[in-house]
Amino acid sequence: MLEIVFFYIAATVALIATVMAMTRANAIHALIYLIVSLLAVAVIFFLIGAPFAAALEIVIYAGAIMVLFVFVIMMLNLGEKGDKQERQWLKPGIWAGPAVLSVILLVELLVVISDVNGPVSVSAVSAKEVGLSLFGPYVLAVEISAMLLLAGLVGSFHLGRRYLERDHIEKGSSQ
Amino acid sequence: MDGLNIPLNHILLVSSLLFAIGMLGLMIRRNIIFILMSLEVMLNAAALAFVAAGARWGQPDGQVVFMLILTVAAAEVAVGLGLVLQVQKRFKTLDMDHANRMQG
């Protein structure tokens, strides 16, 4: 059916976009590709009947987290020098070892998932069901994740504070 | 949408590929921003696997876990980018190979 083709198209886009994201020298370029990848994954979520997950993916992941990345990159103000440095670091020779490890892992994963079978998306899981589940059996998880977010908030506030206080005096000095 | 019948192992295949690509990027890049980005890719791949598994059985548990993963990713990115700022301030560079004082 056509929707299955959509799935394969979205999967291809996600893969290509991720590969491009990993290999760019400019940070903003890489981020844009990453956002594309995330959007493709959101499409996949839609297709397998998880609309709530798709919405969250777009809004939070692509919308908040990636934007946070962009802000920090802009704040760091790397410029042309940063691009040149990245290109220098990203020589072809260094792909060898990690590629081997990744390929081995990939092969293992494929072996493990090879005997998993069964079709997906017999029926969609609506947001309402997810909501009921969250405030039902998983309410503790919600509380804990709230605490986690608090910890993240406090941590990032503390870590970022000094930078802002001092650095804005030295703004414009070379990095 | 109902009744699409996408085979589960195809989705898991996509998830594994994304994970492997993310891991590759993680091991190769020296700039810390890119390392964090690779982490996001890996988390996303895991989330995809969870949601796919939840959709296979038609239960909301997969999406609940997806939300938890999202929470973790958000907190981690926040703190991680704070660390990036500190690294930039102290080492005047974003090269992760410079931060080797835990050597030996």
Place this chain on the structure above:
Amino acid sequence: MSDTIWLIPLIPFLSSVALMLFGSRLKITHIGVLGVASVGISALLTLVLAVEFMQNQQEIQASLWTWMEVAGFAPGISFYFDGLTLVMMSVITGVGFLIHLFSTEFMEKDPSYARYFAYLNMFVAAMLILVMADNLLLLYLGWEGVGVCSYLLVGFWYQHNANGHAARKAFIVTRIGDTAMALGLLLLFTELGTLDIQAMVGAANQTWQIGDSIPLVACLLIVCGAVGKSAQLPLHTWLPDAMAGPTPVSALIHAATMVTAGVYLIARTHGLFLLAPTAMTVVAVIGIATSLMAAFTALMQTDIKRILAYSTISQIGYMFLALGVGAWSAGIFHLMTHAFFKALLFLGSGAIIHCLHHEHNIFKMGGLRTRMPVTFWSFMIGSAALAALPMTSGFFSKDQILLQAYQLPDLGPSLWMAGLLGALLTAIYSFRLVFVVFFGQANTEPDKDTGWRMAVPLSVLCFLAMIGGYFMIPVAEVFPASDGSHPAHWVEYVSISVPLVGLLIAYLVFFNRRLNVDGLANSTVGKSLGNFWLSGWGIDWLYDHLFVRPYYGLANLLKSEPVDGIYGLIVALNQTFNHWLSAAQTGRMRWYLASMVAGLIILITLAANLSTGVLQ
């Protein structure tokens, strides 16, 4: 008196302790008075005891307290007094008193005056305990005590390294003998169950027959101890070096008392030795061999004290010979007369050294006959007694020994002839000393003469050396009686005349120079023989190469503590592994990431294996 016998060793002991504690604060005269008077009082008490003993002939056993009580072993601090003890005590306190008096002048200018008298008094106390002891354990206490005091006194002038070396040598060599003796005591206790001397001898006679092996072993071990303390072959090497101590110390310790402790021990345990005739033969052979060896060595020495030291070794060899042939009374008699004339000779040499500003070489002295008359007559009389010229005390005692040696079956005549050779040599070297030092040209002038504190002891000892031969020592009850037979008269005549021949030879060679032995002495054989004798028959050299050098080599090898090296190896191993493993801690994040991925791969392999059995 029997209940105050313990005062005799106690008074010198207390005096010694007092001098050690307060000696630095007392005046010189007070120290001298305290030191001399304590021994003097002991001498007086001994005299009282002697008079009592002569009257009623009663042995005294005075038990003070039980030293320890463990598993049936209960030695006590108890004293036993009989004729033998009386002889020894008289010698110790009497000669000791005279030597203490001599020391007050000899050591007058020494800064450690109090320390000297403290040690000397302690020595007298320990020696008295040794001879008065009722059981062998208490005797061993006294034995060790005199060993320690000997060490302290030989190394008295410790500021010079050589003196400390000599003191250590004395202590270590005697220690070897002491260890053997301790083994002998342990053996005796294990076999007989007691160490009380009288009880032990009785038990020994009941347990063993003559010629059994266990009493032989025990006696030989005791002989080892005696050999060490009395400086006989092979443990004699310490005595010539011990002359590094002050001369009165040499007189007291290394002539009259400590070196006779071995003789006393064998005499005291004679009951045990009678059960092991082989041991007695060994004693006799050791005695005569040492005697000859020391006599040859004394002939070549040039240091006045070393001549006298080797002479002491030689004379104690005679005492051992006497004990070995069963002439117990003769041995003890010779011990007493030897104490008189040897102390006399040593004190005389002390006077010479004192007045010739510490000159020791006899060939640098000369012509002292006119300059130091008292010393001259002391030496004449002392040497005459030493050489056993007729009618001197030494004559009576040595003669008795030689005659009784002759009477021993099988070995007797050979021992007697060897003894005669020794007597000849004794006469030669003693009169060599006299002629070289007192006659002829004066190479060194004395800068002072002897005061009364030196002259009086010398005179008293001269008197004793002359008439001492007429003493009848009261040891008849102690020892088994000899069988009263006499050898043929020609034996006696030869024994009497040999020392005179020696005197003649010495006169011709060293006084008149009529008999010229220079040709003989300077020939190659003569020179090598002379050097061989001079070095004490090479025994020091032998011990040095056989024991001392390997020991030092071993000590140097172990100096770097090789056994610790095992622990060092563990440490080194740990460090090597640490070095290798810490190479994995590069500090770089990408390395850690890669290693995490590798670990992840392994985990997933294991998990896959569990679920799907892929690796099987």
